[in-house]
Amino acid sequence: MAPEPNRLLKVWRRVLERRLRTRLRAKVSIDIHDNTHTMLTFQRHRARFRLRLHHMFLAAPDDVIQALADFVRHGDAEASIRLDKFIERNKAYIRRLSxxxxxxxxxxxxxxxxxxxxxxxxxxxxxxxxxxxxxxxxxxxxxxxxxxxxxxxxxxxxxxxxxxxxxxxxxxxxxxxxxxxxxxxxxxxxxxxxxxxxxxxxxxxxxxxxxxxxxxxxxxxxxxxxxxxxxxxxxxxxxxx
Ligand SMILES: [Zn+2]
The missing domain is CATH 3.30.2010.10 (Metalloproteases ("zincins"), catalytic domain)
Structure with missing residues (x-):
């Protein structure tokens, strides 16, 4: 039997949390959404990063995950450009309303x-x-x-x-x-x-x-x-x- 989509999403989210945690050396929690305008927001609470990400990030390649970590940690301008490019390339996944x-x-x-x-x-x-x-x-x-x-x-x-x-x-x-x-x-x-x-x-x-x-x-x-x-x-x- 195929796993239900919700369970799969949880697994993918945990994988993404782990990928970011190892780069940030801090606790990370992620919410995944399907917004049409804001693809990425984050907050820092002491040693924990909370991110809200569009689902396009679930399977992002390593360089994008690295850019995400650099951006969240230092507000790195170059990382921000790399993220924009990634979002631009993946905009087909952004739901459009007729x-x-x-x-x-x-x-x-x-x-x-x-x-x-x-x-x-x-x-x-x-x-x-x-x-x-x-x-x-x-x-x-x-x-x-x-x-x-x-x-x-x-x-x-x-x-x-x-x-x-x-x-x-x-x-x-x-x-x-x-x-x-x-x-x-x-x-x-x-x-x-x-x-x-x-x-x-x-x-x-x-x-x-x-x-x-x-x-x-x-x-x-x-x-x-x-x-x-x-x-x-x-x-x-x-x-x-
Ligand atoms: Zn009137």
């Missing part, structure tokens, strides 16, 4: 069933902002509510992560495209105009210049009118999200 996985990880889901937010965003960006707005956009998640909603937050913008979120209730065939566009346009303006404190000291999220700019949206009146007539429909929408 854009699709990346979006899943961030829970970005812009496509929808009826209104593709990515396309809407791109078109508005081109038409109104010379494609200068760099932000991500996604549906949801919809806060869970029992019974009928009393209000609905149709969009939000996070300046920290630069993500626009649109309520999934808007992804219905009865919701006209120009209405979704207006909501997206509004959130894009939040990227342009950051919240300000007014003269009374209160935070003003929609300063006058924001509201002026918003009126330039091509279907502004029609979108507002649609909201007035159809708010009920949005409040009643069932979404899983």
């Amino acid at each position: 854009p699709e996985k990346m979006r899943k990880r961030l829970r970005l889901d812009p496509v929808g069933r009826h209104h593709d937010l990515g396309r809407i965003f791109d078109r508005l960006n081109e038409r109104y902002f010379q494609s200068r707005i760099s932000a991500a956009i996604t549906y949801g998640p919809a806060p869970r509510v029992k019974g009928p909603r009393k209000s609905i937050k149709m969009g939000s913008y996070s300046a920290d992560s630069r993500v626009i979120r649109i309520h999934p209730a808007l992804d219905q065939p009865v919701v006209p495209r120009y209405f979704v566009e207006w909501i997206v346009f509004h959130e894009m303006l939040h990227h342009v105009y950051r919240a300000k404190r007014g003269d009374d000291g209160r935070r003003c999220v929609h300063p006058p210049e924001f509201l002026d700019h918003e009126r330039r949206f091509h279907d502004f009146k029609r979108a507002q009118a649609w909201e007035d007539d159809n708010l009920d429909l949005l409040l009643r929408a069932r979404v899983d999200g």
Whole structure:
């Protein structure tokens, strides 16, 4: 029977610890990881070195292990270059996330069933902002509510992560495209105009210049009118999200 991968990993890790211990003449403990950015970090606690290493180091040749020891002990610049070269040669072993996985990880889901937010965003960006707005956009998640909603937050913008979120209730065939566009346009303006404190000291999220700019949206009146007539429909929408 073949040994399980976890046991094998332990064996390889012990071998690597021993190879470093003999070169450093100190106690060594190693954690092995599968990170995508930082391949190697270390700390020294008195007589013990603790290293966190990418698994590419498990079977590294002797000159690389020597470079690792020199680097950890003296911060040796030449050793550092040798390690960089080794990492460069082995970068095929570094896990890469596909854009699709990346979006899943961030829970970005812009496509929808009826209104593709990515396309809407791109078109508005081109038409109104010379494609200068760099932000991500996604549906949801919809806060869970029992019974009928009393209000609905149709969009939000996070300046920290630069993500626009649109309520999934808007992804219905009865919701006209120009209405979704207006909501997206509004959130894009939040990227342009950051919240300000007014003269009374209160935070003003929609300063006058924001509201002026918003009126330039091509279907502004029609979108507002649609909201007035159809708010009920949005409040009643069932979404899983
Ligand atoms: Zn707003």
